[in-house]
Amino acid sequence: MASNRVAAGAGVGDVDLQGKTVLVTGSTGGIGRETALALGSLGARVLVHGRDREAGAAVVEALHEAGAEAEFIRADFASLPDVRDLAEDVKTTTGRLDVLVNNAGGYFREPRLTEAGVEYTFAVNHLAPFLLTNLLIPTLRAAPAGRVVTVSSEAHRSGTLDLDAVESVERYAPFSAYARSKLANVMFTFELARRLDAVTANCLHPGVIPASGFMRNLPLPIRAPAQFVGSVLTSVPFSPVSSVREGAETPVYLAASPEVADVTGRYFDDCQPRRAAAAARDEGAQRRLWEYSAEVTGLQDIEEV
Numbered sequence: 331m332a333s334n335r336v337a338a339g340a341g342v343g344d345v346d347l348q349g350k351t352v353l354v355t356g357s358t359g360g361i362g363r364e365t366a367l368a369l370g371s372l373g374a375r376v377l378v379h380g381r382d383r384e385a386g387a388a389v390v391e392a393l394h395e396a397g398a399e400a401e402f403i404r405a406d407f408a409s410l411p412d413v414r415d416l417a418e419d420v421k422t423t424t425g426r427l428d429v430l431v432n433n434a435g436g437y438f439r440e441p442r443l444t445e446a447g448v449e450y451t452f453a454v455n456h457l458a459p460f461l462l463t464n465l466l467i468p469t470l471r472a473a474p475a476g477r478v479v480t481v482s483s484e485a486h487r488s489g490t491l492d493l494d495a496v497e498s499v500e501r502y503a504p505f506s507a508y509a510r511s512k513l514a515n516v517m518f519t520f521e522l523a524r525r526l527d528a529v530t531a532n533c534l535h536p537g538v539i540p541a542s543g544f545m546r547n548l549p550l551p552i553r554a555p556a557q558f559v560g561s562v563l564t565s566v567p568f569s570p571v572s573s574v575r576e577g578a579e580t581p582v583y584l585a586a587s588p589e590v591a592d593v594t595g596r597y598f599d600d601c602q603p604r605r606a607a608a609a610a611r612d613e614g615a616q617r618r619l620w621e622y623s624a625e626v627t628g629l630q631d632i633e634e635v
């Protein structure tokens with residue numbers, strides 16, 4: 331099933347990832363699952379992550395059937411202790427991590443604060459990958475050419491980095507919260523790339539993919555027609571929407587292609603570098619976001635990158 335799942339044009343057809351270990355967060359479904367299967371089919375050992383144990387076991391089984399080594403590690407990204415445990419589990423499992431794909435995330439309709447008192451979307455989509463990446467930097471540095479790939483979105487162009495808004499849900503607006511978290515993904519990537527040597531950091535828009543689980547939190551009257559229209563549009567030429575498998579092309583390209591081995595600090599769309607929004611390129615704001623995220627996650631007590 332998972333053999334040669336990488337679509338043509340992704341620039342990784344001949345790549346051999348034997349001996350490399352990759353962690354794909356949020357790989358129990360959607361784009362992450364397809365990314366995990368594609369990287370496994372190229373020979374990588376895949377660490378599958380998510381919350382749903384049954385779905386995780388199914389992805390591991392699919393990877394085993396394709397001849398790849400794989401294991402599932404559970405962690406809820408709304409919980410900072412869970413993220414720390416995930417990092418520890420990864421370090422115990424492998425001394426060296428070649429690729430970290432920060433993919434887990436979603437669109438969350440209900441206003442919620444996490445136990446740390448942070449707005450849920452910001453916590454899951456930004457703070458969790460921020461903390462995980464930082465905790466795994468020594469493990470990524472142990473690889474000959476570590477890569478961090480973060481799945482953002484074109485929605486980042488609508489985002490504003492209002493850090494007061496992430497400590498309250500009083501005026502919660504789901505799309506604003508999502509766009510802010512995806513802007514944070516891009517800003518984090520750019521700041522990370524400046525702080526890292528020997529490990530690359532890039533981010534991406536995967537396309538518009540109605541067939542993933544992304545719409546699961548939308549109300550049924552919106553979700554059902556959107557998924558129907560999406561499924562019809564996916565199969566037409568020059569479609570504005572993509573299949574889940576197509577959604578994995580850019581993350582797989584950035585995780586595996588030799589073409590981008592030395593590329594860092596860039597935003598990609600459809601396997602091509604693209605200029606990110608001006609707000610994402612503001613270096614002062616990137617530093618403020620970094621410092622804020624380090625404080626909220628307790629990172630400065632652990633390690634400074």
Ligand SMILES: NC(=O)c1ccc[n+]([C@@H]2O[C@H](COP(=O)([O-])OP(=O)(O)OC[C@H]3O[C@@H](n4cnc5c(N)ncnc54)[C@H](OP(=O)(O)O)[C@@H]3O)[C@@H](O)[C@H]2O)c1
Binds near residue numbers: 357434437
């Ligand atoms: N679909 C699109 O059109 C689109 C467009 C632009 C960007 N993106 C981005 O692409 C990424 C993947 O989305 P998708 O479309 O593939 O959605 P999806 O099918 O819903 O997959 C999301 C993945 O993230 C995991 N996840 C969600 N909440 C989590 C939490 N609290 N803790 C741990 N894991 C969690 C899920 O695992 P469990 O179910 O096991 O918890 C699942 O494996 C997201 O970052 C999203 O923002 C998607």
